[in-house]
Amino acid sequence: MTSAVSILPAQQLAVLNDAYRAAVARKRLRMTLATAVFFAVLVIAGIGAEVNPVIFVNKIGNFVSYFDRIGTLESGTRVWADIGEWFWGWKKWLALLGETVLISYVGTLAGAILAFALNFLAAENTSPAPWLRFTVRRLMEFCRTVPDIVFALIFVIAFGLGPMAGVLAIMIHSVGALGKLYSEIVENIDMKPVEGVRSTGASWISCIRFAVVPQVAAGFASYTLLRFEINVRGASVMGFVGAGGIGQELVVAVRKFFYSDVSAILLMIIVTVFLIDIGTGWARGRLFGREARA
Amino acid sequence: MTRLPAPDSGDLRGRYPEVFDRPVSSRLAIPAMLLAAFGIFVFGLVELEFSPARMLAGLSQLGWITMMMIPPDPGSSLPVYLVALGETLSIALLGTTLAALLALPVSLLAAKNIVPSGIFRFPVRRFLDSIRGVDTLIWALVWINVVGLGPFAGVLAIAVADFGAFGKLFSEAIEAADRKQVEGIRASGGNALHEIRFGLMPQVLPVIAGQVLYFIESNTRSATIIGIVGAGGIGLQLAEQIRVLEWQKVSFLILMILVAVAAIDWISGKLRFAIIGQRAVV
Numbered sequence A: 001m002t003s004a005v006s007i008l009p010a011q012q013l014a015v016l017n018d019a020y021r022a023a024v025a026r027k028r029l030r031m032t033l034a035t036a037v038f039f040a041v042l043v044i045a046g047i048g049a050e051v052n053p054v055i056f057v058n059k060i061g062n063f064v065s066y067f068d069r070i071g072t073l074e075s076g077t078r079v080w081a082d083i084g085e086w087f088w089g090w091k092k093w094l095a096l097l098g099e100t101v102l103i104s105y106v107g108t109l110a111g112a113i114l115a116f117a118l119n120f121l122a123a124e125n126t127s128p129a130p131w132l133r134f135t136v137r138r139l140m141e142f143c144r145t146v147p148d149i150v151f152a153l154i155f156v157i158a159f160g161l162g163p164m165a166g167v168l169a170i171m172i173h174s175v176g177a178l179g180k181l182y183s184e185i186v187e188n189i190d191m192k193p194v195e196g197v198r199s200t201g202a203s204w205i206s207c208i209r210f211a212v213v214p215q216v217a218a219g220f221a222s223y224t225l226l227r228f229e230i231n232v233r234g235a236s237v238m239g240f241v242g243a244g245g246i247g248q249e250l251v252v253a254v255r256k257f258f259y260s261d262v263s264a265i266l267l268m269i270i271v272t273v274f275l276i277d278i279g280t281g282w283a284r285g286r287l288f289g290r291e292a293r294a
Numbered sequence B: 001m002t003r004l005p006a007p008d009s010g011d012l013r014g015r016y017p018e019v020f021d022r023p024v025s026s027r028l029a030i031p032a033m034l035l036a037a038f039g040i041f042v043f044g045l046v047e048l049e050f051s052p053a054r055m056l057a058g059l060s061q062l063g064w065i066t067m068m069m070i071p072p073d074p075g076s077s078l079p080v081y082l083v084a085l086g087e088t089l090s091i092a093l094l095g096t097t098l099a100a101l102l103a104l105p106v107s108l109l110a111a112k113n114i115v116p117s118g119i120f121r122f123p124v125r126r127f128l129d130s131i132r133g134v135d136t137l138i139w140a141l142v143w144i145n146v147v148g149l150g151p152f153a154g155v156l157a158i159a160v161a162d163f164g165a166f167g168k169l170f171s172e173a174i175e176a177a178d179r180k181q182v183e184g185i186r187a188s189g190g191n192a193l194h195e196i197r198f199g200l201m202p203q204v205l206p207v208i209a210g211q212v213l214y215f216i217e218s219n220t221r222s223a224t225i226i227g228i229v230g231a232g233g234i235g236l237q238l239a240e241q242i243r244v245l246e247w248q249k250v251s252f253l254i255l256m257i258l259v260a261v262a263a264i265d266w267i268s269g270k271l272r273f274a275i276i277g278q279r280a281v282v
Helices: A010-048 A053-070 A090-122 A130-145 A148-159 A163-187 A192-199 A204-235 A247-255 A259-293 B009-015 B024-047 B052-069 B078-110 B118-133 B136-147 B151-175 B179-187 B192-229 B234-243 B247-281
Strands: none
Touching: A010 B078, A053 A259, A053 B136, A053 B151, A090 A130, A090 A163, A090 A204, A090 A247, A090 A259, A090 B024, A130 A163, A130 B247, A148 A163, A148 B052, A148 B192, A148 B234, A163 A204, A192 A204, A204 A259, A247 A259, A247 B136, A259 B118, B052 B247, B078 B118, B078 B151, B078 B192, B078 B234, B078 B247, B118 B151, B136 B151, B136 B192, B151 B192, B179 B192, B192 B234, B192 B247, B234 B247
């Protein structure tokens, strides 16, 4: 099958070609400029961060051999040759891992409860007063911008060493992070049920309880589970500053060069995070599955 | 005014059995779940040694600390802090860029539409997962052992930790790309590399650029804390001032971090809009 492809007269074609080339040239120029600026910023950043490729090349062998060393027992054999020796402290570590998960559980739940109480004040469509919304929003921003480990550092001094400081730090951070996500869900609800409840003369609390909460409960639960997952990772390093959990053991093992302990604890943390990921993923699936069916 | 007829509840019950006669198991499920959640919560409070006395003592202590933080005051070390802040921003920028450069080729291997065979894709994905399972602070500890104390260790820590996250996000972006452009390239005689370069990359790059900018933003936060274990930046100063109880300096440093994060937020928001905005117009 043949089909005619119309060819434009030469002078018309030349104009179009020129316009096309000019457009492409402008785009390329802009790209080149952006790339140049980006590289300049990178070089400045490299100087600021004391990047030294020579050190990197000289020491990269250390990085690879580090994994070799943490894979070797003191007796010189590979760790998996003697599992009992490798995980010699498994009872203690398991207990500390349990504490880590508990810290993030209690912190997440307490944070979620507070965020639940606050988010209706921060959402545009349910907030009773603009000044209240503004205050609550700034408060939440502060809570989530300051990293949880900084809160932990301060709380360790105020509340003493131990898991309590870790729980409170995670709680504060979760209030900020969850409060924002919750209020975004609330801002996306269907307002008709709220109008319906309000038209019966219901108070603000009744409106929230009977018109808003049923629409947002599943979304809230899903975000809370996700936060729990993130907080387990966060809680695993709380021990670095003395705020409880497995981190304390890990930092001691790294600093004192107990190589096989480092790999054993890291492996246990990774497996725990995996299991929590899978568990919360399953729970989220069930939650949304049921909502979809109803 | 006419009165509404009284509802015939027997009839309603007959018509909507699933509303009036829910099985006990489904009626009890939610209260039971809430009760279990609350039970574990209380167990956790006891197990983690919470007590009202400790709480009160700690809160009053915290009140004192807050009082002593006001007004924020850097003393004579403002130049040192500004340098440290610059260091933190450099760490975030370099770490994220390095991670993105490393993750791009690996994410191709983890994407279903590029590597259809699961045998090859599965180990790449698990590898990325296990990197993500380890916190940035832990990577910082490892790198300090390798390249020594200082911001360079921080750059490498952020690069490795984000490598795992980017690998996953990029491969998802690649999987979500439209097949049609790729097929078009193949139909006009392009090879596999051409398909990736001209069919996939133009679709995926704006998404990736948006994600990288977002990570630079969130890494500014991460970079502030890796100093706590000795990997440079403003976190080092912060941890030191907290240890010596110089609360006015602490509050000043926290304010500096808040301002820096807000500024980066704003800039990256603008840039993201510029990149994605172009795409939305086309």
